[in-house]
Amino acid sequence: MTGTKNYMYRSWWKIASIILLLYTFVGGFLLDVPRLPALGETIRNLYFHVCMWFAMMILFTVSLVNSIRYLRTFNLKYDIAARQYATVGIVMGILGYATGAIWMSYTWGDPNNPAFESFSSIAREPKLIGAAIALLIYFAYMVLRDSINDMDKRARISSVYNIFAYAMLFPSIWIIPRILPSLHPGAPETGGGGNPALDVKDIDNRMRLVFYPAVIGWTLLGVWITTLKIRIAFLKEKKLM
């Protein structure tokens, strides 16, 4: 399992992650950003908050691929990989949710009222509810996995569940927030629909200069942490067997 020199043991992408993240942190604070009402300097959160969600989506996608590979081969190492990718994806999702909560309480809140007062209107945001649903479905994946003792049964059931969980990402975080009115970018009223931060018309060119490297850097850091978890899981499995 661990003898082959696969991507987990190569260092070039880990170095790339470090360089890209350093660039994100320096360039993200120093380079020019558009002056927008209500956002101000907080627009730089794009390099951090949005990247968390991108990393989460990519990690969940890798988790899905590993689940499908498990169901095709019944090789348990794919199931272990799927679990660890989902775990780190959830961590990224929680970080994205927490950073979004901080950001919105300073930009969406009624400036005449404290954030607590305008909570009732903020809590109705379809993006928030959708993201919460998506994360809860992945929490259920963990609960489901760890409640089954038989190794093969656990791997098979949780792999199938993982595919369903990934399918639920589509309506909850990609489709419904783009249909309903919302303050979050990408809603039909604010930005005219489209994909927030990815739309060519939506994002300023100066910001793309940092945003794309930031997405890659954060994702690679997530993958790095995941590979460490996978290797520990392999070591544990070896001890058992």
Added chain:
Amino acid sequence: MDHYAEDQDRIFKRKKIDVMAPLKKTTMLLLLMLSSIMLFAQGDKEVMADTMRSNGRIYVVIAVVVTILLGLILYVFRLDRKISRLEKDK
């Protein structure tokens, strides 16, 4: 009486058109110019951390943030090394 009134009306009407047409144009022009000025003002009024950038304090923030990032990366790097050592022992 009648003649006089008609004439006056015609003169008054013509006058009204002659005076108001350029006035409308100038007011519209002024309004448009004002609206563009207001737009510019809105962009400038948006509070950005310009003073922080001009006096160089922003570099303090970057130093702190980069230190935290490097610390976290160092931690992950050391974990990586430790796990590699464990794998070799097996």
